[in-house]
Amino acid sequence: MPEGHTIHRLAQDHEERFGNHKVRVTSPQGKFEDSAALLDGNPLTSAEAHGKHLFLGFGDSRWIHIHLGLFGKYTLGDAPVPPPTDTVRLRLATATAYADLRGPTTCALVTEREKQAIHDRLGPDPLRAQDDGEAAWARVSRSRTTVAALLMDQKVIAGVGNVYRAEVLFRHGIDPYRLGRDLTRPEWDAIWSDLVGLMREGVRNNRIDTVRPEHTPEAMGRPPRVDDHGGEVYVYRRARQPCHICGGEIRTADLAARNLFWCPACQQR
């Protein structure tokens, strides 16, 4: 679940459900207990996302900074609020709705200044209206690192994870091992604007779909199918399966401790 689109969707959902409502803030698991007690009963005044970081605002310079990491999960629901289980790190609840957070890498009370420091070390986010790809291009175009690694580097571009990384490179026919400095400006601009569109759709649908209409199973005369992460994709987690376009085998490799997926025939640029 947790790439940038998930976090932006969570920010939206929090504002809709809890915005300017007084909320019960608890930590059934106990690990966020003291901070929860400080906020309990206060109104949630805003919710923001930058890349994979979520910030829940409580008035005057108090924010809960949340990062789901690989395992973190949110459960949002309507009343009645179920009894909490012992892995719930953070629960927000009103009379009508609740949000349960489990397994995050980070859940901490931070100041405005600490929040700003997090923004400062993140790259531009395709999902933030005020961001564009300029700062990212400046780094990419000078880098001897592979474009596959650069897309996962949150200092370069914020919010892209392993799925969007693999999929956007496939959609542009780009070899993941190309070096950043060997990308052209038009290639980067195309990647950036494609990510804006794909990730916005990800926020809307709350899942990752990257297959163009002309390549859907229906359009290709094949049986319908949803990939096991919940969306429909070209290459992610499809190792050794046939490429939707050329029929060749999708390959996988380790890259910086993550699984990379690509079609060597379609991605030669």
Next chain:
DNA sequence: AGCTCATGGCGAG
């Protein structure tokens, strides 16, 4: 019951 794996990221070396 115990293993493996997963859409992340940090700090040590």
Next chain:
DNA sequence: TCGCCCTGAGCTG
């Protein structure tokens, strides 16, 4: 580059 942290699903036995 490695080990570590967080949780839960899907295996294996």
